[in-house]
Amino acid sequence: MSILSIQNLSKRYGNTKALSNISLEIPRGSIFGLLGPNGAGKTTLIRIINQIIEADSGVILFNDSPLSPHHIAKIGYLPEERGLYKKMKVGDQLRYFAKLKGMPGPIANDKVQFWLKKLDILSWQEKRIDDLSKGMAQKVQFITTVIHEPELLILDEPFSGFDPVNAEIIRNEILELKEKGTTLVISTHRMESVEQLCDQIAMIYRSEKILDGRLRDIKQAFRPNQFQVQLKTDAPDALQYDPLRFEDGVAEFNVSLEGETTNEVLSRLMALGQVVGFKEILPTMEEIFIQQVKKHTHE
Structure with missing residues (x-):
């Protein structure tokens, strides 16, 4: 079941198309990646969902x-x-945002203390925002976003400004929120985050949706039918493949199926030596992203 169903959405700013007939289904309890280069239309879509x-x-x-x-x-x-609000203290700011979302004062106080402890920043509550580093302020902003326990959480570049340690903390919080039933939409340029977190993705380019589906299905659809092989052999020079490396008697190289089955390729390889590794090469989301942007740029 979808928590959010977007049907034939369009938006113009004057003569500029921001969104062109966009349709998306965002499943409940999933992490949905919204991808696309700057100016693609992602922010416009997010602002419409938020009724801005x-x-x-x-x-x-x-x-x-x-x-x-x-x-x-x-x-x-x-x-x-x-x-x-840069002049407000952290604790006051969090309580203010919680009350804006309709939380009664006592509950808001409890939630503020809970999240400050959870992210190990309890000592910050009397600090003003303008006394915090960018990464520290990001943690506070994250709490203001989740404190009212929303059903749908939209995160636009959530890892911006974080060092690797704090990015990992936020990543774990995102996964925990999903486990508790929250649906998350993540708009990001960081393809490694997409690989680690997202169940489904949609890619928007020049106001149009150009890709949509489950992450594993998309990666399978773009598979190049290539395999990484590790072959134990005494005669690497006799191979018909150029090894990427040869170490301790094991040659590593890539092979393409080119109309053959995997069993046929393996049979041919076993005649050349002992196959000690045979792994399909799947494209990364970054490779798919770049490929699709280039493709639609030249259409």
Whole structure:
């Protein structure tokens, strides 16, 4: 079941198309990656979902009902351009945002303490935002986004400004939120994060959707039918393949199926030596991303 169903959504700014007939289904309890280069239309789509701007045409359903203002309390949004009040103290700011989302004061206080402890920043609550580093402020912004326990969480470049250690902390929090039933939409340029986190992705380019589906299905669809082989042999020079490396009597090289089955290729390889490794090469999301952008650039 989809928590969010986007149907034929379009938006223009003057003569510029921002979104062209976009349709997406975001499954409940999933992590959905929204990909595309700058200017593709991702931010416009996110702003329409958050009801910051209106679409020119199309429909968005939230839990099978037309998206409306009362759904805002069920959505959490972490914008790429962060929005904290720099002169406010951390604790006061978190309580303020929690109350804006409709949380009663005592519950808001409890949630603030819970999250400050969880992210190991309890000692920061009397600090002002402008006394924090960018990474520290990012943690505070993350808490403001999740503190009201939204059903749908939209994160725009959530790892921006984090060092590797804190990026890992936020990554683990994202996975834990998913386990608890939260649906997450992540807009990011970091393809390694997509590989690690996302169940499904959609790619938008020049206002149009050019790719959509489950991550594993997309990677399978773009597989080049190549395999990495490790072959133990006494005569590497006699191989018909150029080894990528040869170490301790083992040659490593790539082979293409080229109409053969894997069994046929393995049979031919075993005649050349002992096959000690045979692994399919699957493209990374970064390779697929670059390939699709180049393809649609020249269309």
